[in-house]
Structures are given as structure tokens and as C-alpha cells.
Amino acid sequence: MSDVTIKIKDREGELHEVQAPTDMAMNLMEVCKAYELPVEGTCGGMAMCASCQCYVLSDHELPEMSQDEDLMLAEAFYVEDNSRLGCQIPITPELDGLEIELAPES
Amino acid sequence: MIKTDILIIGAGPTGLFTVFEAGLLKLKTHLIDALPQPGGQCSEIYPKKPIYDIPGFPEILAGDLVNNLMEQIKPFEPGFTLGERAETIEKLEDDTFLVTTNKGTKHNAPVVAIAGGLGSFEPRKPPIPNITDFEDKGVAYIIRDPEVYRDKRVVIAGGGDSALDWTIFLADVASEVTLVHRRNEFRGALDSVERVAELTKLGKVNLITEAEVKELKGDDHVTCVGIKHKTEGDIHVDTDYFIPLFGLSPKLGPIGDWGLEIEKNAIKVDNSYDYQTNIPGIYAIGDVNTYKGKLKLILSGFHEAAIMCQSAYQRIFPDKKYVMKYTTVGGVEGFDGSKKEAKKEVVKAIV
Numbered sequence: 296m297s298d299v300t301i302k303i304k305d306r307e308g309e310l311h312e313v314q315a316p317t318d319m320a321m322n323l324m325e326v327c328k329a330y331e332l333p334v335e336g337t338c339g340g341m342a343m344c345a346s347c348q349c350y351v352l353s354d355h356e357l358p359e360m361s362q363d364e365d366l367m368l369a370e371a372f373y374v375e376d377n378s379r380l381g382c383q384i385p386i387t388p389e390l391d392g393l394e395i396e397l398a399p400e401s
Numbered sequence: 402m403i404k405t406d407i408l409i410i411g412a413g414p415t416g417l418f419t420v421f422e423a424g425l426l427k428l429k430t431h432l433i434d435a436l437p438q439p440g441g442q443c444s445e446i447y448p449k450k451p452i453y454d455i456p457g458f459p460e461i462l463a464g465d466l467v468n469n470l471m472e473q474i475k476p477f478e479p480g481f482t483l484g485e486r487a488e489t490i491e492k493l494e495d496d497t498f499l500v501t502t503n504k505g506t507k508h509n510a511p512v513v514a515i516a517g518g519l520g521s522f523e524p525r526k527p528p529i530p531n532i533t534d535f536e537d538k539g540v541a542y543i544i545r546d547p548e549v550y551r552d553k554r555v556v557i558a559g560g561g562d563s564a565l566d567w568t569i570f571l572a573d574v575a576s577e578v579t580l581v582h583r584r585n586e587f588r589g590a591l592d593s594v595e596r597v598a599e600l601t602k603l604g605k606v607n608l609i610t611e612a613e614v615k616e617l618k619g620d621d622h623v624t625c626v627g628i629k630h631k632t633e634g635d636i637h638v639d640t641d642y643f644i645p646l647f648g649l650s651p652k653l654g655p656i657g658d659w660g661l662e663i664e665k666n667a668i669k670v671d672n673s674y675d676y677q678t679n680i681p682g683i684y685a686i687g688d689v690n691t692y693k694g695k696l697k698l699i700l701s702g703f704h705e706a707a708i709m710c711q712s713a714y715q716r717i718f719p720d721k722k723y724v725m726k727y728t729t730v731g732g733v734e735g736f737d738g739s740k741k742e743a744k745k746e747v748v749k750a751i752v
Contacts, residue, residue: 331665337519337651338446344650366588370560370647372528374583401525401650 299391304352305332306397315386323349323381323395334397340382345371347381348398355393357384372401403480405431407713408500408510410487410656413441415687415702416516417470422710424477424736426723431480431508433487433500435521436649440467445522445649456700466699476735482506486521488655490683498682512682512713515661515668516702517689519651527558527645531617539623540643549642550575556626556638558614559646560584565593567646572605579607579638581614581628609636617643659683667691675712676705682716684709 298314301323305311315326324347327334335346342363348371351357357379360368364383368374378398384390407423409416412434420430438444440463448464455461461469485502490513493499500508524542526532532540544550544567554577557568565587568580580597587594600606609628616627623643628636653666661678662669668685670676670692676684686709687702695701714723732742 335519338442341447341450343446344648346650366560366584366586369582369584369586370588372525372647399528401528 297388299386299388299393301326301386301390302353302392302394303327303330303332303349304394304396306399315390317386317388317390319386321386323347323384323386325382326386327381327397332397333400334381335400336382338382342367342380342383345380345401348373348378349381349395350375350398351377351379351393351395353392353394355390357390371398373399403431403482403506403508405429405480405508405510406717407431407512407514407710408433408498408508409479409514409516410434410500411441411516411518411687411689412436412439412481412483413516413518413687413702414443414466414470414699415518415706416441416514417467417474418703419514419516419686419706419710420474420477420479421470422707423713424474425726425728425731425733426710426714428710428714428717429736430477431482431510433482433485433502433508435484435486435523437484439471439481439483440464441518442651443467452699454698454700476733476737476739476741478736482508486654490659492682496682511717512684514706514709514713515656515678515683515685515689516687516706517653517656517685519666519688520653520656521651522649523652523654524645525647525650527614527647529614529617532645535617535619535623535643538621539619539641540617540645542645544644547571547574552576553641554639555579555642555644556581556614556640557644557646558582559648560587560589561646561648562589562593563648564646565589565597567644568606569593569596569600572600577607577640578605579609579640581609581612581626583611583613585610607638609638612636614643614645653689656689661685664691667695674708676709677712684713 303311313330324336337346338344406428407430409432412432423430443463451460485504488503489501491499497511498513555575556579558581560582571578601608611631612628614626615629618625625639670690686705688697734740
């Protein structure tokens with residue numbers, strides 16, 4: 296299995312180009328944490344805290360939003376049309392080249 | 402002043418289990434937690450979610466794990482200071498610690514065990530520019546005494562259980578209740594959603610959905626909230642109080658200023674020998690600590706609690722030698738006079 300490249304803009308606007316494995320059942324929140332980007336992941340990936348909210352900048356096709364994620368985003372702050380919860384996005388080969396930006400901490 | 406042997410900061414699963422391990426060593430415990438109920442994240446964030454890696458439980462709901470722990474530690478009669486945040490720590494002349502909460506409650510113990518998880522849960526504040534100017538001047542993130550709102554006008558924001566529950570409750574207390582939520586759907590329990598819909602029909606709740614509170618107006622007290630509606634533009638609602646209920650998020654908070662070595666938002670314990678911090682007598686266990694090889698699992702917290710209590714015992718009784726006994730052999734003797742022990746085998750001779 297090969298890695299995919301993901302571009303992550305942090306809260307200071309700095310761009311990080313990171314490699315993420317597609318065969319380790321990781322999600323985007325976990326990738327951010329693995330690279331020590333300031334993503335808390337408080338609830339551990341249950342779509343229950345929105346601390347991994349990010350804005351999707353590229354036009355990759357992402358898995359459809361579950362109701363849990365949708366309702367969590369309904370209560371999160373700084374939500375935009377391209378907001379997603381990183382923990383709900385599994386790393387798959389299709390995500391190669393994905394560009395995201397971390398939402399402000401809240 | 403509350404006096405105890407081990408003062409535990411954080412009443413999550415690790416903090417609760419510390420009570421048990423300390424109890425086996427005849428050490429008394431007292432817990433402080435910022436949340437109004439014990440259980441930490443398990444109670445606050447995911448009580449209805451299953452956990453699959455608690456040894457001996459193929460599956461258990463987080464809320465049930467907390468209930469079981471409370472049952473398990475009951476014989477050791479732990480004290481609780483709930484709804485208060487441990488704010489300051491001071492070392493006294495007799496080598497014990499004085500921990501004071503944000504409400505001024507004082508606790509004294511020779512050993513402090515920080516089991517604070519990701520930190521104390523603080524209300525999430527919506528990004529409204531001048532919101533902090535109105536704190537305690539019409540803006541409240543937590544409802545402490547609902548009577549404050551009797552015959553007053555209240556605007557609540559949020560879409561979860563607490564927003565719905567308080568809307569229902571205050572509908573009978575306040576003179577006017579407005580609930581503002583960004584969506585048409587709510588995340589809370591179905592019957593609460595139905596009740597709010599009912600109250601809206603009866604005219605007891607003014608429900609504004611697909612909208613967000615964006616500004617607050619007033620001189621020395623909130624008098625009006627500015628709401629941005631998705632399709633209808635700006636709406637202004639005159640009110641006496643604005644209560645945003647968007648849940649809680651953990652912050653390490655004042656513990657970060659206690660002179661402990663902090664690394665990546667966690668307290669460094671440089672060994673897995675006894676989980677003591679750089680300040681002797683202060684231990685850090687569970688998700689709040691970090692060391693080489695650290696795993697943030699509930700089961701790791703349980704293990705760390707057991708080890709830490711042994712070390713605490715030695716600190717409190719330097720001259721005594723403790724011999725570890727299995728509960729199956731020694732039973733569990735509660736401070737409440739209860740005693741649990743394995744049944745003795747009945748041996749009967751065949752005549």
C-alpha cells in the first residue's frame with residue numbers, strides 16, 4: 296500500500312505537506328495528531344467534540360457526512376460550507392493531494 | 402477545610418479507581434472535579450457510547466462504567482467537591498498540600514493525585530466579539546440557579562440536550578423564552594425535541610431556527626441580541642439574559658501554572674515507576690500525564706492509579722512496609738464497616 300500526500304494549512308497559515316498511510320485505518324484527525332499539528336481530538340474520533348474541524352480546500356470527493364457529523368457541525372463554531380470533521384474522513388488512496396485548513400480552536 | 406490522605410483532582414474513571422486502590426491501603430480520598438457529576442469525559446461526552454477495551458467487559462457503555470466504578474468505590478466513602486475547579490496549590494510547612502478551588506473550598510492532603518484527563522471542562526463560548534464584556538451581566542454559560550430567570554426574558558442558543566432541556570424548564574419560569582439554533586434539526590433526545598415543538602405551538606417558546614446569535618447589545622447589561630437568520634436576514638430580540646449552551650470543552654487550565662513540567666499539554670512524569678511529577682508528593686495519572694511509551698487508555702489509567710497509591714502509601718507512612726494482598730485473599734474492608742470476602746469452601750466429610 297502506498298501513502299498519500301495531504302496538505303494541511305495550520306492556524307498560523309503555515310502549510311504542512313504530510314504523508315499518510317492508507318492501510319492503517321487512520322482518519323484525518325489522527326494524521327494531524329501524528330504530525331503533532333494542534334488538533335486536540337478530545338472525543339477520540341466519535342464526532343462528538345468538533346475539535347478536529349477543518350475546511351476542505353481542494354475538490355476531492357469525500358465520504359458523505361453522517362448524521363452525527365452533520366449535527367455536531369450544527370453546534371460547532373466557525374462553521375463554513377466546506378467544514379468537515381477530520382475524524383470522520385478515513386485516509387484512502389482517493390485522498391491523494393487533499394488540501395485542508397484547520398478551523399480555529401474553540 | 403477538607404482533610405484527606407490522597408486528594409484526587411479529576412473524577413473520571415482513573416480518579417474514581419484511585420479511590421479503590423487507596424482504600425485497599427486504608428488511605429482516605431477526596432475528589433475535586435469541575436463538572437457537577439463524576440465520570441469525566443465518560444459522563445460528559447459519551448455516556449451512551451460503548452467501550453470495548455475494558456478488561457473483563459466485552460462491551461460496556463461509558464455511563465455504565467462510571468456507575469460500576471461508583472459502586473465499587475462506595476465502601477471507601479470518598480468525599481467529592483463537584484462543580485469546582487482546582488485553582489491553586491500551596492505547599493505547607495508540614496510538607497502537605499493546600500489546594501483551593503475557584504469557589505474558595507480548601508483541601509489539605511499529604512499527597513495530590515492529578516487525574517485531570519484533558520483538563521477541566523469549561524463551557525464553549527460562541528465567537529461573538531463582545532460576549533466576554535457581558536459575562537455575569539446577562540450572559541451565562543451555565544445555569545446554576547434557574548430562579549434568577551423568573552419572570553425575565555431569556556434567549557438560549559444551542560441544539561443539544563442542555564439547550565433543549567433548559568428551554569423546556571425555563572418555559573414555565575421565564576416570562577419569555579427564545580431558542581436559537583443553526584439548524585432545523587436538533588441533536589438532543591427525541592422527546593425533548595418533541596416537547597420544544599409542542600411548547601412552540603403553544604406560544605410558550607419562541608423558536609428561531611437556521612439562525613445564529615451574532616451580536617449582543619446593552620450598556621452595563623444585555624438588553625438585546627442580534628440574530629442572523631439564513632433567509633430572513635437580521636432579527637433583533639430584546640432580552641434580559643443570553644444563555645449559550647454549546648457544551649463543554651476541556652482545558653488544562655490553572656494546573657498548567659502549578660510549576661509542574663508540562664509537555665504537549667500533559668504533565669511529565671519521567672518514569673513509569675510511580676508516576677510522580679517533578680514536585681514530590683504530586684502525582685499525575687491517566688490521560689493527563691505523559692512519559693515514554695504512554696498510552697492514553699482507561700486501562701492504563703487504572704494501572705497507574707494502583708502503582709501510584711503504593712508510592713503514596715510509602716510517602717505517608719515511610720516507616721511501614723506494605724505487603725500487597727489480593728482482594729480474593731484479603732477481601733475488601735470498607736470504611737463504612739462493610740466487608741466483602743470470598744466465601745469459604747464448605748468441606749464436609751463423607752461418613
